[in-house]
Structure formats: C-alpha cells, structure tokens
Amino acid sequence: MEAVITVIGRDAVGILAKVCTGCAEVNVNVEEVSQRILRGTFAMIMLVDVSSCSMDFTAFAEKMKQKGDELGVDVRTGTKGMDLVMEDGVCKGVVVTNNANETYTINAKSTIIATGGFCSNKELLAEYAPGYEVFNTSNQMGTTGDFVKVFEQNGFKMENMGKMSFFSNIIVPYRDLTGGADMNLLANNEGTLLPNKSGMDRGTMIQEQPNGAAYYITDKTGYDSFYRIRKHVGLGYYSEGATLEELAEKLGIDPATFAATMETWNKAVADQKDDEFGRLSFASALDTAPYYAIKVSPGIHHTMGGVAVTTESEVLDIQSRPMPGLYAAGEVTGGVHGFNRLGGNAVADTVVFGRRAGEHAAKYALEQK
Numbered sequence: 001m002e003a004v005i006t007v008i009g010r011d012a013v014g015i016l017a018k019v020c021t022g023c024a025e026v027n028v029n030v031e032e033v034s035q036r037i038l039r040g041t042f043a044m045i046m047l048v049d050v051s052s053c054s055m056d057f058t059a060f061a062e063k064m065k066q067k068g069d070e071l072g073v074d075v076r077t078g079t080k081g082m083d084l085v086m087e088d089g090v091c092k093g094v095v096v097t098n099n100a101n102e103t104y105t106i107n108a109k110s111t112i113i114a115t116g117g118f119c120s121n122k123e124l125l126a127e128y129a130p131g132y133e134v135f136n137t138s139n140q141m142g143t144t145g146d147f148v149k150v151f152e153q154n155g156f157k158m159e160n161m162g163k164m165s166f167f168s169n170i171i172v173p174y175r176d177l178t179g180g181a182d183m184n185l186l187a188n189n190e191g192t193l194l195p196n197k198s199g200m201d202r203g204t205m206i207q208e209q210p211n212g213a214a215y216y217i218t219d220k221t222g223y224d225s226f227y228r229i230r231k232h233v234g235l236g237y238y239s240e241g242a243t244l245e246e247l248a249e250k251l252g253i254d255p256a257t258f259a260a261t262m263e264t265w266n267k268a269v270a271d272q273k274d275d276e277f278g279r280l281s282f283a284s285a286l287d288t289a290p291y292y293a294i295k296v297s298p299g300i301h302h303t304m305g306g307v308a309v310t311t312e313s314e315v316l317d318i319q320s321r322p323m324p325g326l327y328a329a330g331e332v333t334g335g336v337h338g339f340n341r342l343g344g345n346a347v348a349d350t351v352v353f354g355r356r357a358g359e360h361a362a363k364y365a366l367e368q369k
Contacts, residue, residue, distance in 0.1 A: 081146065084111065084326070086154055089317070091326035109368045110325050110361035113315070114354065117303035117331035118145025128161040128305065135203050138170045138177055138299040147332065151307045156323070157316040159334035161305030165341050166199045169216050170299035171237055177228065178296060184218040185265065185286060186296075191248065191258035193265060195277050203298035215251055216296045220288040229292070238292045247291040262286060302341055306334035313357035325364060327357040 068075060078099040085092040085105060093107040118124040120143045125133035137143065151158060169178040169186075178184075186194040188209040197205050206214040223229050232238055241247030248258035266285040268274045306328075307315055313329050314322035330350040337345060 081113075081115065083150055084154060086323075090324045091315075108325075109365035110327065112313075112354075112357045112361050113147055113307070113326070113328040113332055114330045114350075114357075115145075115147045115332050116140075116143045117306065118148060119143040119300045119303055121145045124148055125300070129164055129303075131200060132164055132300055134207070135166075135200075136170065136172075136175060136297060136299045138167050138175050138301050143303070143331065145303075147307075151315075155318045157308035157318050157320060159305060159308045160339060161334065163304035163339045164300050165302035165304060165337075166203070167299050167301040168198055168202055169296040171232065172295040172297050174237060175299065176232065176237070178216055178232075178294070184216055184222050187215050187217055187253070187258070187261065187293075189213045189215070189251065189253055191253045191261050193261055193276070196279065199298070206297055212297075214296055215253075215293045217247075217286065217291070217293045219286050219291050221284060221286075223290075223292060232294070233292060238294045241291050242289055244291055247293055251293055302331060302346060304334065304337055304339060304341065306332045308335055309333050309353070311356070312360045313353050314360065327361045329353040329357040 065075075076096075076098070079096050080098075081094050082097050082103065083095040085095060085107070091111050093105055094111055095103065095105050097103045117139065118128075119137035119139035120141050122133045124145045148158075167177060170176065171178060186196070188194060189211055194205060194209070194214060206212065218229065223233060229238075233240065239247060239250040241250060244259045244262050245255035248255040251258075264276070266287050268276070268279075269285045308320070309315055309328050310322055312322075313327045313333075315326040315328050317323055330353070331346065333349075333353070336349050336353065341349075
C-alpha cells in the first residue's frame with residue numbers, strides 16, 4: 001500500500017497539522033481525540049477543518065471524524081505500528097499489524113509519529129526512570145511507549161528519558177486529577193495529618209502509611225474554589241460529612257482522633273504557627289461544613305523524555321541530523337518542555353508541533369517524485 005503521509009498515533013490530546021493539497025488548505029489530525037478510542041495504536045491519514053471546534057475533546061474528535069468521512073480518509077483502527085521502513089537514513093513508511101494478525105507495509109513519502117509517552121509502561125519506567133514504575137499514572141492508558149525501542153534501534157536521538165512530570169494527587173481508583181482547592185490537607189487512615197511533600201517524596205510517604213492510604217481533605221471553601229472538586233463530588237467520588245466526625249466515620253477513621261487532629265490544625269492556622277510540621281504559610285482554617293474527602297495517590301502525569309526533534313518537528317538521528325521523511329509531535333518527543341512542564345502546555349505542544357509536523361511532512365511529500 002502507498003500513502004502520501006502516514007500518521008502513527010496514540011496521543012491523548014491529539015495532534016493538529018496543516019497540509020497543502022494542490023491549492024486547497026485543510027487541517028490534518030494525527031488521531032481522533034477521544035479516550036473512548038484510545039485503546040490501540042493505529043495508522044491513519046486525516047484531513048479536517050477544525051476552525052469551529054471548542055476544547056471539548058469529544059466534540060473535537062467528532063468534528064474531525066466528520067471531516068475525515070467527508071473526504072474519504074482511510075482511518076485504520078485496530079492497526080498497530082510495529083516498525084519504521086528506513087532506507088539509507090530516509091523514512092519510507094511504516095510496518096503495521098492488524099487485529100487479524102496480518103502484517104504489511106504502508107509505503108509513504110512522509111511519516112509522522114504521535115504514539116505518546118510511556119507513563120503506562122512499567123518496564124520502560126523501570127529502565128529509564130527507576131523508582132517511578134511503582135506509581136500509577138493520570139495519563140491515558142495508551143501511553144505505552146510503543147516506539148521507544150524502534151527509535152533506539154534505528155539510532156535516533158533521545159532526550160530527557162529519565163525526567164517525569166509528577167502530579168501530587170490523583171483519585172483512587174479513577175486516576176482523575178484532584179486539582180487545587182483554596183484549602184486542602186492530606187491525612188492517613190489513622191487520622192494523622194501528613195507533611196506537605198511533593199513528587200516522589202510524597203509518593204513514598206503515602207506508600208509508607210498504614211494500608212498505603214492517604215485522603216485529600218477539604219471543606220466547603222475548597223468545594224467552592226475549584227470546579228474539578230465540584231464535578232467529582234457530583235459524580236459521587238468524594239465522601240461527605242456534615243461534621244468532621246461524620247466524615248471520619250465514612251472513611252473508617254476514628255472520629256475523635258480525626259476531629260482532634262483538625263482542631264490542632266485550625267489552631268495552628270489561627271496562631272500562624274505549626275509546631276508539628278513547621279509550616280511557614282497557611283491558607284485558611286478547614287472549618288466550614290460540609291466536609292469532603294477522597295482517597296488519593298501521586299501519579300506520573302507526563303513523561304518528559306522522547307525522540308529529539310527540530311523546530312520543524314523533524315526527527316533527529318544520534319548526531320542531531322534530521323531524518324528525511326520522518327516527523328514526530330506530542331508526548332512522544334523529548335526536550336520540548338525541558339525537565340518538566342507547565343500545566344496546560346502539553347496541549348499547546350501537541351497542537352503547535354503537530355501542525356508544524358503536518359506542514360513540513362506535506363511539503364516534503366509534495367517535493368518527492
């Protein structure tokens with residue numbers, strides 16, 4: 001089979017790319033952006049117009065699928081990218097295997113890789129970022145790093161493979177992000193408050209608690225402060241109590257111990273002095289009913305490492321030379337954010353560099369005879 005541009009994708013947010021076909025200008029999506037279809041790696045070519053899309057990713061995906069259907073785009077789900085076709089340092093396409101266990105080659109003048117990171121691959125985490133493999137992830141479960149070894153075997157440059165973006169509180173077992181309330185505390189199932197650690201230190205601390213449990217505690221102030229907490233309360237994720245004692249009972253914590261712990265905390269806030277943990281800053285007392293709690297753990301949010309690319313999204317070899325016909329965008333790339341990322345910037349990464357990947361992939365393909 002032959003294609004003008006082959007796109008291999010499993011990125012959580014999706015990639016937008018711009019392609020010129022003759023005199024018409026349209027947009028290319030590396031994948032349909034919906035958690036419902038992110039269960040397998042697939043190769044596809046998609047031309048879409050997303051000018052009227054909002055950042056509602058389900059609607060986003062539906063809009064792109066609609067345009068793809070109109071254009072008769074060949075979208076192959078249940079088709080996993082297995083390897084790249086490399087000839088004398090030039091990418092000529094991709095080898096795929098479908099659900100019928102049929103393996104074949106898609107020959108293409110340009111190939112874009114958007115297979116995401118490796119948050120969900122314990123083996124790769126243990127190899128490249130030892131210690132992180134014991135933690136859960138808030139990322140989508142398609143982040144299995146399918147092409148990491150393909151990149152290495154072909155001598156591509158990799159960057160920041162040991163760097164992780166770690167999220168302090170993800171909901172157990174749903175893996176949703178808690179978000180930031182104006183006021184929240186972390187307590188174990190004995191009713192003891194935990195220090196305000198972050199990153200892997202926080203994860204290790206929670207794992208060392210009785211039953212490996214920690215609870216994110218907030219009150220009406222926290223509920224009112226952040227939409228994500230209100231959403232999850234509405235979904236029934238949180239335990240709720242009219243009093244601290246009632247909340248403790250629902251969590252299986254001794255009510256008297258928990259109430260005493262919170263009284264000590266609220267006094268520390270009033271005195272602006274924390275004798276137990278030595279905190280130097282305080283948001284507010286946690287004393288406004290109703291009270292809410294949910295079991296949490298830290299989680300790997302984003303793998304910062306991946307294949308190195310140019311500003312045109314061209315994949316680089318080990319000597320930092322662009323590989324003709326091969327492009328990458330999204331979490332599969334490394335070095336775009338540095339050692340960590342600012343919240344929300346992964347979306348900008350996928351859109352900006354996905355678009356550039358499409359532009360340059362299209363330009364390169366049209367230049368080939």
